[in-house]
Amino acid sequence: MSKKLMKGNEALAEAMIRAGCDAYFGYPITPQSEVIEYLSREATNRTGMVVLQAESEVAAINMIYGSAASGRRVMTTSSSPGISLMQEGLSYIAAAELPCLVANINRGGPGLGTIQPSQGDYFQATKGGGHGDYHLIVLAPSSVQEMVDYTKLGFELAEKYRCPTMLLADGAIGQMMEKVELFEQMPRKTEFPDWATTGKPKNGDRRIITSLFIQPEKMEQINLGLQRKYREIEKNEVRFQTINTEDAEYIFTGFGLGARICTKAMESGRAKGYKIGVVRPQTLYPFPVEIYNQLSKKVKGILDVEMNAGQMVEDVRLAVRGNTRVEFYGRMGGIIATPDEILEYFEKMFL
Amino acid sequence: MTQEAIFSGFGGQGVLTMGMLLGYAGIIEDKEVTWMPSYGPEMRGGTANCITIISDTSISSPIISTFDTLMALNQPSVDKFEEKVKKGGNIIYDSTNIINVPTRKDINIYAVPGSETAVRLKNSKVLNMIMLGSFLKVNPIVKLESIWKALEQVLPERYHHLIPLNQEAFNTGMELIAK
Structure with a gap:
């Protein structure tokens, strides 16, 4: 192709x-x-x-x-x-x-x-x-x-x-x-x-699509469904990608473009001898809770990087249940963090 | 081989097209390519730039901190990005436009009289092609024939009669480095 x-x-x-x-x-x-x-x-x-x-x-x-x-x-x-x-x-x-x-x-x-x-x-x-x-x-x-x-x-x-x-x-x-x-x-x-x-089938019932269910009993059943x-x-349907997590002592994580910048920062960090891996959720809902929880038991810390004030990091923290330290680095308002910025922040916070 | 370059200048000088042509040429040779433009109000007259990465291996991030090559077509581009060029990297700049020239000693600096040459070729719009010629001479990351093929792809057919002029400009830009 x-x-x-x-x-x-x-x-x-x-x-x-x-x-x-x-x-x-x-x-x-x-x-x-x-x-x-x-x-x-x-x-x-x-x-x-x-x-x-x-x-x-x-x-x-x-x-x-x-x-x-x-x-x-x-x-x-x-x-x-x-x-x-x-x-x-x-x-x-x-x-x-x-x-x-x-x-x-x-x-x-x-x-x-x-x-x-x-x-x-x-x-x-x-x-x-x-x-x-x-x-x-x-x-x-x-x-x-x-x-x-x-x-x-x-x-x-x-x-x-x-x-x-x-x-x-x-x-x-x-x-x-x-x-x-x-x-x-x-x-x-x-x-x-x-x-x-x-269109109404000849012998069938009318098909109705609605979001209005006045009776609370019915609405609860809809919710339970x-x-x-x-x-x-x-x-x-949980989907995620991991890079270099096998021997990792630290994890960089982020989604979308943020995860790619993390990957570049991870590569620069590895060149300096830091054992860093990357976790990238491909589905944000459902969130890949398990991989964070597993890794949290063996790594020294997780740095979450996003192009916001810290949103996915809340889900990361819930997933690691306090097992390891989670720090956040983000830029807002249309500014994108560079790989060097991320690595510098990592060195400042974790080393 | 990987080339991480930034093309920077005023909106309208064709800096985005320079990176794009290089990108298309890269794809023709089945290399990995990312082309990340600035797309804000600067496109309508301020300073515009694009980061173009061409590589034989997969590219982790389209956003990078430092560059192998800075192509600068105006003064703000030199002021802003000179310090972001990697040690041993290159700055190629339009010496007709830029007064405060780059001064670093640990990189290669190429002063190309691009705008002046464009006037000599009687078409100020080919400035970007002249400078791209210089770029390829310094960084032979793709073959010349791939650039020609890319030109055919990027230019709508109604402009194909301008291809020889663009090729002339490109070749002139290559020669300006040889001197």
């Missing part, structure tokens, strides 16, 4: 088309506007996929709600302020147990913030974001190749669990170019699941 040099956002859009996506609804926002630009140019001619610029992010996510209810493979993308606008819709979609894929190409916040890259939306992505007890499955690509791979995987997981799924990447991954290998074009679906609202599903996801 041929390898191409592609921007993260364009690779994501191309993967969406190739995954047989039926519809995209979105609203442009930097740093991910290339997604709708690319789709407008490429998608409809190639697969007949619907590409629509909605009047706002609120409209876009509700269009996703509607089209997901009809059993179609659907996706939207946005960046932080736009994703905040979508939270009500995401809560409804989670409650109605509909599959869809949402990419947040994270920029610096809070507020309208900056268009520079950030990982400040970790809490929002992994802890619910909207109201009520729900989760998104959250995948954290760290390269342009993973923008492609996780788009395909994201659709599969969303449909397997009828659970809205998010790709959480930062603006830099959206904007940068790397070598990618694309998967072959997949056909769009012609058959739809038995819950999909595709959701929780059973989340336990199932936590059991089956």
Whole structure:
């Protein structure tokens, strides 16, 4: 298969088309506007996929709600302020147990913030974001190749669990170019699941998709069902990568781009004789609790690096249950820490 | 072999394109490539840069602290990045534009009269191609023919009649280093 040099956002859009996506609804926002630009140019001619610029992010996510209810493979993308606008819709979609894929190409916040890259939306992505007890499955690509791979995987997981799924990447991954290998074009679906609202079947019952359950007894059952599903996801779908952890005395950890900068810092540290390993969660929800817990029993410390004020580090601390020391280093507001900065902080804190 | 370079200058000087061309040429030779642009308001007139890494092995991070080569097309780029060049690394700068020249003794410094040469070639827009020629002469990280192929890929077909002009500019840039 041929390898191409592609921007993260364009690779994501191309993967969406190739995954047989039926519809995209979105609203442009930097740093991910290339997604709708690319789709407008490429998608409809190639697969007949619907590409629509909605009047706002609120409209876009509700269009996703509607089209997901009809059993179609659907996706939207946005960046932080736009994703905040979508939270009500995401809560409804989670409650109605509909599959869809949402990419947040994270920029610096809070507020309208900056268009520079950030990982400040970790809490929002992994802890619910909207109201009520729900989760998104959250995948954290760290390269342009993973923008492609996780788009395909994201659709599969969303449909397997009828659970809205998010790709959480930062603006830099959206904007940068790397070598990618694309998967072959997949056909769009012609058959739809038995819950999909595709019109009243001749002899069947009406299919109803809703998130409104007025009776508390019924609503509790819905919640218990959701929780059973989340336990199932936590059991089956944890994904992570480890580098040089076998002999490691210290662990650097981070997600997405942050993890790659950690890896570079680890390489510089190894050259100086420090036994450092790297742990990179590929799924942020479900979080890879076990690997941190195992490593915490043998290492002298963990340095968590993020492009925020310290969000995933709370999950790391919960996972290690006090077994080892956990320190945090982060830059905010669109600034990316450099590998040297990280190594210096490590030397200051741990050596 | 790995080359970790930063291309820096004013928005509009074509610094992002320099890195991108090098990246496409790298892919043609099946090397690993990362191209990380600045994409903020600086693209509309301020100082813009891109970090381009070309390597025979996998690239851990597209964000790096120090560079093998700094390509500087304006004064702020020298001021900001001179100290970030690795010992034994290179600075290539447009000597027509830059007054306070780099002074480090532990690196190789190449003064290339890029803008002046572009005027001589009667097209100020080929400055970036002249400088990229100089870059490749200093760092022969990809083959010249890969750059030509990359040019065809990057330029939309309606601009393909400009390829000979770009090639001329590129070759001139290579010669400016030879002197």
